[in-house]
Amino acid sequence: MSDRIVLDTAERILADLCPPEAVNDAETGVWPAALWEALEESGLTLAWVREELGGGGAETGDGFGILKAAGAWAVPAPLAETLLAGWLLEQGGLAAPGGPMTVAPVGPADAVALEDGVLSGTARQVPFARQAGHVALLAAGRILLVEREACALAPGTSLAGEARDDIALDGVRPLRSAPAPEGLDRDRLTLVGAAVRAAQMAGALSRLLDQSVQYAQEREQFGRPIGRFQAVQHALAELAGEAAAAEAAADAAGEAVAAGDFGPAGVAAIAAAKARAGEAASKGAAIAHQVHGAMGFTYEHSLHHRTRRLWCWRDEFGNERVWSVRLGRLIAAEGADALWPFVTGSHAA
Amino acid sequence: MTGDRFRFPKVEFGPEERALREEVRDFIREERASGGFTPMADSWGSGWSPEWSRKMGARGWLGMMWPKQYGGGEKPALHRYIVTEEMVSAGAPCAAHWVADRQSGPLLLRYGAEEQRRSILPRIAAGECYFAIGMSEPDSGSDLASVRTTATKVDGGWTINGRKIWSSGAHRSHYMIALVRTSPRDMKARHAGLTQFLIDLKAPGIEIRGIRNIAGERHFNETVFDDAFVPDDMVIGEAGDGWRQVTSELAIERSGPERFLSTFPVLTELVRELGPEPGERDAETVGALAARTMALRRMSLGISRLLDEGEAPEVAAALVKDLGTCFEGELVREARNLLPATAASQSPDLYGKVLADGVLHVPSSTIRGGTNEVLKGIVARELGLR
Incomplete structure (x- = not known):
């Protein structure tokens, strides 16, 4: 996809499907299904994943254009987080699943370990964890894809009324795993x-x-x-x-x-x-x-x-x-x- | 995005630009090592050194964008930007040539008569000919259109009467470009009837009176015109077209790196004083000031590119000057709060000296070239509020 098309598409979808009511509804727990579907269908959610890995294959710079639009429209869904998760998976050459994703750990103090293929530890205040189907993790020098439902979830909320949940990873086995490339820490x-x-x-x-x-x-x-x-x-x-x-x-x-x-x-x-x-x-x-x-x-x-x-x-x-x-x-x-x-x-x- | 209103396109430097930057840095480093200059804050406004200006001229760093036939280098605006930002950030004494190189030369190039261009531009480019700005008057500051100095048509030229004020360096300059009323004021067409004149400051009927500034320097002046005769060929552009010309001059005057880097030498010397392992609070302040500098520089560079593309980004320039000149004051306040110095210009250590320069010169940053209140008004008009 080229620069202008990506941004025009994002603007059009957000103008149509992200009105103030949708943002308010999301805060009460209503998933903005129509908005997400449109974003996903146009390849915007996985813009940072190359096409062979199931993504939209946009330039990284265009992804930042999408993020500015997402900020402008106060998108009440993990668009930024799914983009970031896609970027992380892509670094490990892992294929990205469809649906909303998030990234962990995001807190500097969070300790997540991986032993014999099994995770332990808790990632705190993970954005949109409860709405995400998958979590892209960086732990023990590896990039991992985890099913969110496999994790125990303790709900939390941000100042903006968005989900920032703690997820316990104890006993969880990653779906996909790859060593993190040099420098990716x-x-x-x-x-x-x-x-x-x-x-x-x-x-x-x-x-x-x-x-x-x-x-x-x-x-x-x-x-x-x-x-x-x-x-x-x-x-x-x-x-x-x-x-x-x-x-x-x-x-x-x-x-x-x-x-x-x-x-x-x-x-x-x-x-x-x-x-x-x-x-x-x-x-x-x-x-x-x-x-x-x-x-x-x-x-x-x-x-x-x-x-x-x-x-x-x-x-x-x-x-x-x-x-x-x-x-x-x-x-x-x-x-x-x-x-x-x-x-x-x-x-x- | 904001870009819909204010566009700051990205600027990328090629090998030629990088080589130029290194050349300028080498020159500054050598001059610094050999005692050719001592860094100062507000070096482009207060550091008057014809010797420095001639050195820059000899290297082809003045009039860089002008045609070769007028002594220029036919370089893009970005090249001039690189030279000026290197000079101002280093605190090098550029005041003598600053106005001539920045705005008077470009104005003559655009609106001047061929004879004016041929006789004056090569001397500016050589660093030998200096200009003063003749816009403000005792009763006309921010309200520039209210100027009262008049030019009356006489045989072969014009007779000028009135006073211009705040003309930096007029007592050491060769010429002034003055905005003068050539038809009576019309309250319904405030911007009509104004004309720009090229005035030889050595001519009879002109008296230049120095005004000391709070730093104790004779920096600016009041210039009194008492039946001063100016020949016809010294009219710049069209008689009556002065307002339009002066507005385009202001877009250039307001957008450069000197509108956010005037006090940068204070930050450099602060970093030196704090050493390689500053405490957390010190590091935080330095980092926050650097972050603001970087954002301002990107915006200012974007305007330089728009100028290169032939646009007149007056509003974006006003926005950056407002933000940038406020920042120049913030930098000084934050620095002295972290590390007070005996703020004396004669202070033996460089930090104390540049901090003193900074404290004493900062009040002018948010006034010269258009007060920040005027600039905010320009931005507000663009937003649709006026």
């Missing part, structure tokens, strides 16, 4: 996860801007639309800046992943993206809520579809602090005279 999975969340945040912020501008044009106080007031105009200009910065940062991270660059320059791009997009999420959500007034604080208004997801995504796969510290340490280790080359991605090392 928990850290790399976290890096790709961070790039994924950064892209979702960029998409959500972009739509948050549209939504806030539209509200400011429609809502009237003191006899005119509130968007006519300079204070509101400046707040929205700031939101536009945050959204643009998040997108620039997220695009750079997506390109690093697409190029398979996990050296210092790639890590820097991803760390910078998660830190910057997370910062933009905090600032942007606050501005959007302020502009929307009390209305935006109601469940009825759909503003929270994006702001609650932003608050959730900024923390997942490492928050701003985690990634800023990592980037700062990388820079310190290289030294002051390498700082500028490092920022420009043209460092010799």
Whole structure:
């Protein structure tokens, strides 16, 4: 599939089948079946799996375009997670099953072991675990595919009302297994996860801007639309800046992943993206809520579809602090005279 | 995505660009080692060094995009971007040629008379001819269209009366490009009746009075025109077309790397002071500042590419300048909070010196070239709010 077609397809499906009602329904436990079916039929869910392994075979960069759209539309299903699971399986040359998937472990402290072909340990706060048919796992230096039903599940919920369940893997035998290629470790999975969340945040912020501008044009106080007031105009200009910065940062991270660059320059791009997009999420959500007034604080208004997801995504796969510290340490280790080359991605090392 | 409103296309560097960057870095490294310059914050605004400008000119790093017949290098905008970002991030003294190379030369190239181009552009490209900006007046700052300086038609030219202010380096510049009223103000057509003039600052009837800034430098000026005669051939473009010309000048003026890197030398020296194994809080601050720099750079580079493609991304440029100049101040605040220094320009250590530069110059970042309030207004208009 080529660039434009992938993104146009995603936009069309999401515009048709991901209205605010579907997002609200999903929070009450209703699976967005029509939406998922359409996404799967168009090959979007497995865009990062090559065709021989049952996937859509899109460019990695296009996958990040899909993720931005998913963030913009607040897709209440594991589209990002299935893409990421597909990426992981693909790294091990494993064929991807159909249906929704998720990835584990996502928490840095989670210990999962594999002995004599049997798993043990618990993966915590696994996104959409209860809706997923399969889990792609990275454990004991291997990439594994596990049937979700084989795992004991303890439900949990994110700030956005999405499933973040603990899954106990004790006694589970993987369906498929392959050694992880050199360099593919928990850290790399976290890096790709961070790039994924950064892209979702960029998409959500972009739509948050549209939504806030539209509200400011429609809502009237003191006899005119509130968007006519300079204070509101400046707040929205700031939101536009945050959204643009998040997108620039997220695009750079997506390109690093697409190029398979996990050296210092790639890590820097991803760390910078998660830190910057997370910062933009905090600032942007606050501005959007302020502009929307009390209305935006109601469940009825759909503003929270994006702001609650932003608050959730900024923390997942490492928050701003985690990634800023990592980037700062990388820079310190290289030294002051390498700082500028490092920022420009043209460092010799 | 945001790209639907503000497009920042990706920029990729080829072998030629990478070679140029290395060449510039080598030059800066050698100059630094031999004492050719000491890094400073706001080096493109305050670091006046004709010697440095001539060195850059000799290497072909000024007027890079202009036709060869005018002393240029016929290079893409990206090449100039590389040179300028390397210079500003290193804190090299580029103030003398900055305005001429960035906006006055391109303006003359686009709207100037052939004679103006032939006589002036090669000297700018050689690093020998400097320009001042003649936009603001004592009563016209953000509201540029309200300028009152007038040009009255006389035989063979124009007589100029009025005052221009905040012209950085006018006392050391050869020319000023001034935005002047050539027809009376019309409240219904505020942008009409304005004309740009190329003014020889040595001409009679012009008095340049220095204004000290808070850093104690004689940086900017008030230029007083008292029946100053300007010949007809010094009109730039069409009489009455000044507003359109000045707006296109601003798109170039607002989008460059100097709009987010002015205080970058503070970060470099901060990293040096913190050493190879900083504490967690120190590392966090450095990382967060670097992350913001990287995002801004990508946006700013995207605008450079749009300029190369012949677009005039005025709104995107305003957005990046707003974000970038705020960041220049944040960088200084975060740095001094981590590592205070005796903020004196004469401080013996480099960190103290660049931090002092930073603290004292940061207030101008969010004013010069359009206040951030004006810039936010431009963005808000694009959003459909005005």
